[in-house]
Amino acid sequence: MKVSPSKPDFKSKYYAVGFSDNRPAFTWFGLDSLGRGNLPENPVLEGAKEPSDPELKRESPFRYTRNGKAVWSVECTEKALTLSSHDLGGAGAPPFTLTFNQKKNHATLLGLMEAGKRRVSLPCILHLPDMGSVRITCNIPDAELEYDARRMNVPEPFVEIKFPPAAAGAGSIEYQIEMAAIHPHLPGINEDPLYDGFRRGWLNTFQINPRTQMLANNASSDACTFTLFTYALVARHTPHLAEGLECSDLIRMTLDRYLSGAKGYGQVGYACEPSDADLISWTTPWTSLDSLPSLLLAACDYVDDSGDLPWARANYNSILGWAREMSAGDADGDGLLEYPGTGNYGDRPLRGCLKNGKIRNSD
Numbered sequence: 001m002k003v004s005p006s007k008p009d010f011k012s013k014y015y016a017v018g019f020s021d022n023r024p025a026f027t028w029f030g031l032d033s034l035g036r037g038n039l040p041e042n043p044v045l046e047g048a049k050e051p052s053d054p055e056l057k058r059e060s061p062f063r064y065t066r067n068g069k070a071v072w073s074v075e076c077t078e079k080a081l082t083l084s085s086h087d088l089g090g091a092g093a094p095p096f097t098l099t100f101n102q103k104k105n106h107a108t109l110l111g112l113m114e115a116g117k118r119r120v121s122l123p124c125i126l127h128l129p130d131m132g133s134v135r136i137t138c139n140i141p142d143a144e145l146e147y148d149a150r151r152m153n154v155p156e157p158f159v160e161i162k163f164p165p166a167a168a169g170a171g172s173i174e175y176q177i178e179m180a181a182i183h184p185h186l187p188g189i190n191e192d193p194l195y196d197g198f199r200r201g202w203l204n205t206f207q208i209n210p211r212t213q214m215l216a217n218n219a220s221s222d223a224c225t226f227t228l229f230t231y232a233l234v235a236r237h238t239p240h241l242a243e244g245l246e247c248s249d250l251i252r253m254t255l256d257r258y259l260s261g262a263k264g265y266g267q268v269g270y271a272c273e274p275s276d277a278d279l280i281s282w283t284t285p286w287t288s289l290d291s292l293p294s295l296l297l298a299a300c301d302y303v304d305d306s307g308d309l310p311w312a313r314a315n316y317n318s319i320l321g322w323a324r325e326m327s328a329g330d331a332d333g334d335g336l337l338e339y340p341g342t343g344n345y346g347d348r349p350l351r352g353c354l355k356n357g358k359i360r361n362s363d
Contacts, residue, residue, distance in 0.1 A: 009061045010076040013037040014179045015134075017074075017081065020046065023056070024064050024072045025097040033132025033181045034196055035079070043105035043128065044098070045158050053094070072096055072165070080178040085165040087172065093165035095146065096175075102149070102157035105129060106218045109147050109161060110206055111245060112253055113213040115260065119144040120210075122175075123242035125182070126161070129204040130197065135180040135242050140173050147210040151220035152278040159219045184237050205234055206250060211277035214262065215254045222271070222279050225264030226290040228254060229297035236305045248306045255299055259318050266291040286340045292326035295319075 008016035008028040013035045018028030027046045030039040055066050062074035071093045075082045083096050100107040111124025121144055123137045136145070146162035166173040183202035189195035209216035214223040215231050231251060238247035263270040266288040271279035299319050303312045312319075329337035 008042075010081075011039065012076075012078045014079050015039070015081070016042070017076065018042075018044075019058065019062065019074065021058050023097070024094055025099070029098060029100075031128050031131040031134065031179070032200070033134070033179045034199055035179070036193075036196065041104065041131070043100050043107065045101035045104075045156055046099070056094070066093075080176060083163055083175040083177070085163070085173045087166045087168060087170060092168075095162040095164050098161045098163075100128075100159040102151065102159055102218070102220060105131065106207065107159045108207045108219045109145065109210070110203065110208060110241065110250060111145075112249060113147075113208065113210065115213055115257065117213070118146060118148050118210045120147045120208075123245055125180070125203070125241050125245075126177075127203045127206065130201050132200045133180045133182050133203060135178045137176045137178075137242065138173065139176075140170070143173070143175075149210055149219035150278055157220060182239060182241060184239065202238070205231060206247070208250065209277065211275075212257070212262070212279075213253070214257045214264070215250055220278050223254070223257075223262075223264040225258070225266040225270075225292075226288055226294045228258075228264070229294040229301070232298040232301035232305075236301060246306070248302055251298055251302045252306070252308070252311065255295070255302060255315075258295060259315055264291070284341075289329065289337050289339050292322050295322050296326070 008018040008030065010017050014032060016028055016030040016039045017026060019025070020027050025046070026044055028042045029044050030042050032038040053066065056064060056071060057066070058064050062076065063070060064072040066088070069088065070086045071088065073084045073086070075084070085093060085096070105128050107126065107128050109120045109124050109126055111120040111122070113120055121142070123135060124145065125133050125135055127133045144164070146164065147160070149159040151157040163175050164173075181199050183199045189199065207216055207218045207221075208214070209219055209221065209223060212223055215228065216223040228251070231254075235247040235251050241247055258264070265271070265280065265282050267282060268285060268287050270282035272281050296319065299312075299315070303309065326337065329339075331338045
C-alpha cells in the first residue's frame, strides 16, 4: 500500500476528498458532518494496484475517461458529492473504490444485508466514528454497494466500499453522498460546541461486519452476543437514518442471523469451524450467562421500538426457546442462574470448542 497524497482535490467545511490518478478511487476522504471545518485526518488507505485498463485516464480534476468517453464523473458541492457512472455500451467500467485504513478510523456501512452476501442495500449510512456520517442514496432502485473488511492476514486492516458502475444498457447511475448529522435532537445542543462530539459520534457503537452481516465490535471484528442489547437500547433513541431505513432495522437483521442459527462470541461453538471472516473463537465450553439475556432484551426492545408484531409472532417460539434455555441454568431453583465454572482466577480446567458433544482443544 502506498501513502495517500498530502492534499485533497476538493475541500469544504463539511468534507475533503481526493482522487487517484490511475483508477476511479478516493485517495482522501475527510469528514466533519457538522460543518465546523474540523478536517485534520485522512483515513483513506490507497491501493498501489494499477488499473487493468491502460486507456482509462483521469481528467482534471473530477472525471475519468476511456477513449475520450466519460466513465466516471464527480460533482462536489458544499455538503454533498455525486458519483456518476456512464453506460459504455457493454465495454464495462471499474467500480469507484473507497478504502479506509482501519487503524486510522473504524469506518462502517450501516444498512441492510442479505445473509451470505457482502453487499449493502441503498439507502445506507457511511459512518466514520468521531467524524460523522454521510447518507448514500442512488437514482436506481434496488442498488447495492459492495462492502468488505479484513483485520487478519492482510498488510493493513481495511474497510472497503465499492460503488458499482452503470450496467450495460441502463444509462447512467448516480450515487448521492450527503453529509448527515444523525443524533437525538435535544434542545440547545446544536449551538453549543460542547456537544459536537456527541453529535458526530452518536452512531459510533454501530458497526456491521460485512462477512457475517451482523452488528459487531467493528467492521472486521466479532459479533458479541452479550452486547446486542446495548445496540438495541441506543437504537431506541436514534432518529430516522434514511428513507426506508431505521436503526431498529439493524437490530432485526442481527437478530434474524441469530434466529437462523448464527452464533456470536460468548456462545459455545462460536467460530470453531473454518470461516472467511476474521473471528476469534469462543473456546470456553459453556455459553456466557449474559448471552441469552442479551438476545431476549434486544428482541423485546426491537419489537417495542418498531411495533413489528408480525415479526414477534413469527419468531415467538424461537425467542421462547432462548428464554427456556436461559432458565435451565438455574440449577437449584432459586431464581439465579449458575455458571458451571467458579469464575476464580486460573480456574479453566476445560478449554476448547465443543464438537460432537466433546471438547476439542483449540490451543
